[in-house]
Amino acid sequence: IGIARAAAKADMPVVISFTVETDGRLPTGQTLKDAISTVDLATGSAPTYYMINCAHPTHFDDIFDGDATWIQRIQGLRANASTMSHAELDNATELDDGDPRDLGERYAELRRKQPQLTVMGGCCGTDHRHVREICLACMAVA
Template sequence: MVTDGGLETDLIFNHGVDLPEFAAYPLLADGTGRALLTAYYEAYARIADRAGAGLLLEAPTWRANPDWGARLGHSADDLRRANSDAVGLLRSLASRYAAELGLRDVVVSGTVGPRGDGYRSAGSPSPDEAAAYHAAQVSAFAEAGADLVAAYTLTTPGEAIGVVRAAREHGIPVAISFTVEVDGRLPDGTGLADAVEQVDAQAAPDHYLVNCAHPEHVLAGLPGPGEGADWRTRVLGVRYNASTRSHAELDEAEDLDAGDLDRIADGHTRVASRLPGLTVVGGCCGTDASHVARLWGVG
């Protein structure tokens, strides 16, 4: 399934949109913002059409949780409304793409982000704390009719376990996506294999992804060709950063590093050779539709 690219960086650097606290969900509140989001998603629907693939529509709600919402002056009710509205928008787009492009395999995902900074680990929250923290957002997605919940850019196994528990409590499928540093390890130092195995042992999600890392950084966390690793079959998706910079370097950057398309595509080929179940492919920070089209061989 095709999924989108770096929503926030695309809007900020390529379209001049102001996104305080890197939050895209406030765009849902007015017609202009919804039109921006609609145009953004349409580019990926057209990639899916050209690639003959399904489409995974991911809600612009990575920051729509209590701590980040509070920084923007948003109440719990405001956040619940935004999370519900996001699913509603994507449902309407799915119907539109079915009618206009003939896309039938469209999945709507409610996007959960980390409680803290997705580029840093400030210590692992306990699974119980994480479950309680993320429950309201997960509940809103379930009630609005999302097909699944996907937690992106998680930096610790503990928070991942909590998100899975919240999703199971509300009866909705769940995917967990870890981010990795240049050495292929989570920001808290946990190896990717260990992270998957720790979470599976306590609260197994439906599948895993890796996001917000260049293909070469993802590759560093994967075993070499011919090396056995059953956990790799659990990783079904990747969403790459365009840049080979570290997270710390990207945090300090004032420019958009759109990366080298040839290098990204080559890295993806190598990653795909080591992930036998790879199904979902898209982008993350620094990428736009041109990157995702190249990954799918249609651009």
């Protein structure tokens, strides 16, 4: 809320990105719906849009099964390559880089459900291979 208010005061566009746990909720336990609704209500919908970051698509893909207004506010993804939880990743002794092709296909499936998802990238464990597969898979959807 503070970041969105400061950006609005400076007449600067802002995008807010939330991370979620394996259950699709923020680390605080709040749902993504509640987080977005709370920020929008407190700021007059100041953020240009929202993103999800630092979680594998399997941790949040079920939220995209509707067409509610708050879902339409999510326009970007920066997912982890790994399906591990944050705690598991923190305790891992080796990088889990997941499956680049599977990650790309998961992005494409989300884009098929929600065409407003137009900002795509990677977070923990991703590299050029993942970004390439995301691009290839999502180009086929566009």
